[in-house]
Amino acid sequence: MATWSNFLNQFSGAGIPVDSAALTDSMAERSDLYRLRPLPNEDVFFSMKKIDNSRVVRQADPRARARDWKVVGGAGIAATCVIGLLLPSAWSLMAGYQLSHLQQQNQQLQTERARLELEEAKLVSAERLQVLAEEQQFVDPAPDRTVYLPGKTDESLALNRR
16 A cells, blocks of 8 residues: 555555456557557658858749739739729719719709899889889980981891991
């Protein structure tokens, strides 16, 4: 009873003598079941060597420049196509905003015109003109003082009289 496991083995019945050869064979069989097969190149050892590439200059690829310009050109053509496809819808959107603005402006101008026509009708009404004539003491001119302007007899702009 020198260790704790020996003390516990007395109560669990583990102290019964067992054939050690049979025990070793069964343990070997169990350990073979869980053993992994050898990995490929398991016996190969790789060593690392430090390489200094600071003085190495990359050789220029003559086709790389042309390839780069093709990529840039293709991207430019693709961008132009996308912009060309989106431009009509953007124009129609802007035209819609402009149309809405012009409709609002037209409504405001029609309201202003109606207000001005009403004001003009009030100012030019016969009753108001009669009141103004009385206030300013206007008198109808005598018939001999009345000058009648000639009507349009000729369609030309200049009035030629003989």
